[in-house]
Amino acid sequence: MVEAHENQPPAVASDEGVVRFASPEASGGAPHIEVPVAYDGILLASFGGPEGQDDVIPFLRNVTRGRGIPDERLEEVAHHYRHFGGVSPINEQNRALKAALEDELARRGIGLPVYWGNRNWAPYLDEAVTDAAASGHTKLIAIATSAYSSFSSCRQYREDFARVLTDTGLAGTVTIDKVRQFFDHPGFVTPFEAGVREAIAGFRADGVAPAAIRVLFSTHSVPTADAQRSGPRDVDWGEGGAYAAQHLAVAERIMTALAEEDAAIADVGWELVYQSRSGPPSQPWLEPDINDVIEGLPDAGVEAIAIVPLGFVSDHMEVLWDLDTEATEAAAGAGIRAVRTPTPGVDPAYVSGLIDLVLERVAGTPASERPHETALGPWFDVCRPACCENVRAGFKPAAAGIAP
Template identity: 50%
Template sequence: MPGDYDAILVVSFGGPEGPEDVLPFLENVLRGKNVPRERMMEVAEHYQSFGGVSPINEQNRRLIAALEEELARRGPKLPIYWGNRNWRPLLPDTLNRMAEDGVKRAIAFFTSAFSSYSGCRQYRENIAEAQQTVGPDAPRVDKLRMFYNHPAFVEVNAENLRAALDRIPTDRRDDALVLFSAHSIPMSMADNCRYQQQLAESSRLVAEAVGHPKYELVYQSRSGPPQQPWLEPDVCDVIEERHSEGTAADVVVLPIGFVSDHMEVIYDLDTEAKELCERLGIGFQRAATVGVHPKFVGMIRDLVVERTTDGAARPALGDLGPSHDVCPVDCCTYTPRRPPVAKS
């Protein structure tokens, strides 16, 4: 339903901004999750190798600044607030500031294009918990729809893929293998959402827009115990398999599951996958994320206008149609399945 909003809330994951932030941040991320401590320490080393700073917060600052310029130019003129799940600025603090500023109703943009528990429902739970913390003056918060098949999201990814393919010599370009990569999630989470379906559709739309049929959807950055099933195949496993088959002289990786260059992108892809390709003698290109591309920023503004305008068009490519505005009660539910304990 169209509504009168007095603010926009950008909701994101958060990340450390110094070496002393890394362990507290990761403890926030992994609280209540069945992730071995040795895996947490391994990920901590990834962050420390980059000075203990995740790029995500600075990228969100750039996105908010670009969106502020877009709203100043095209409207609607709404203030933008920013709250994270795992690190400052945390959602309870942000909603408290919004209440103090007199905000009554906000529309939220989640920095996730795809439906899953961790990419949508958990953020809604985080907002509800923050509202309870703030109390009766907390603003109402509605969310914008998922945008995995929005024409602008597809178009920007297609532009970025073309640019990466153009860096490959012409005589090898058509044979290059494009790997659309996304964060892996537990199968018990994937079974209750449309994450895989949406990723497959978005990858297809981008590949078709570029006219490059040689592509696969792969996953990265799993963090659960080995005995717990997660989405596969892993990006590095696919690179090794295609190399052994002799079918991948060049690889282009497009992290379609990410809207900006998170730590998982710059470590798992720009470091590990790139080093693997170099060792195997495979050409490696990494396509850019949508970041602050003007068309992507304009899409966010258009989604806000869409929600505030009665009868507005809801553009979406492909066969799945536009995602829902209001999530069903059972949407993206997740009950972690503990793997069985081995008997000695």
């Protein structure tokens, strides 16, 4: 467990700014809210996905709303969903996660209801927030099913909350805070570490030398210009912004921990790779692509790879298609053994960790006492000004952060 805080990015000035749509305790804009907050409901916010062939194109229209993409082009990417009967696994996974969270809350004797809503498909966030308000639950703490800092994984959810409160007329009645980005919380990291440990042990049991094993930590690629704007703007994160820095820090933590258990694992190579790129070829996105990396591994003497879906909380479409299908096929074509390690899903450590994130806000736990596995954490409760800008659309009103 990392205890030092000297490498944590500094808070951007303007902490005096008011945070819209927030609880009174969070509205002043402090980076970490270290006073108790009496939340009365949990909002589980996710991406959403189609649940049948007839849903696919309407769902993709929702995902790409405002971009003017014709259905003909949407059908070009719809084949990922068509391949699986038009059903994305993400909704069923969220049902399982909601149930697991409710079970963990009941086990601990905590009477907080969980409301679940999606950005792009039913059940929508609008319905979840409206249902919460109708039940008298108006002080919500949100958990988004994404661990890292970027527009699509953090700020867009915060904009969703602001939009929903405005559109439903509940702004001023319902408040929505958000748990900190949990990329380095032990509950999120532990399942990945266990998966990497098991994959390496399996390869070695079959006679593969550690130096011939490579661990590929994979996450969703994003436009480079957006990545550069992730996280607080007064910190030089490098080309990939806070988004890449967070992934790299977690990957390094996992490999360092495993090498401390077994010195031979220090000979296992690893790198951060990207997947699921979309957009025009002229637009720079974070690289290298996982399939390009796999293609070159035989020349580096690699015989086996562990593909670690580090950017994903569950086995949704990008995992099933881009990793279990395309990357696995690329490995077979290169003559390399491949194992895809698990996502957190409903792993007990992950579920318990999410509840711990809620409770640290309920209790107002000091930042110095919050668990984190890298020197970048614990991340902020209230997002700093101008973080995670969408280059194409600019800033829109957002909850759980200081404007813009």
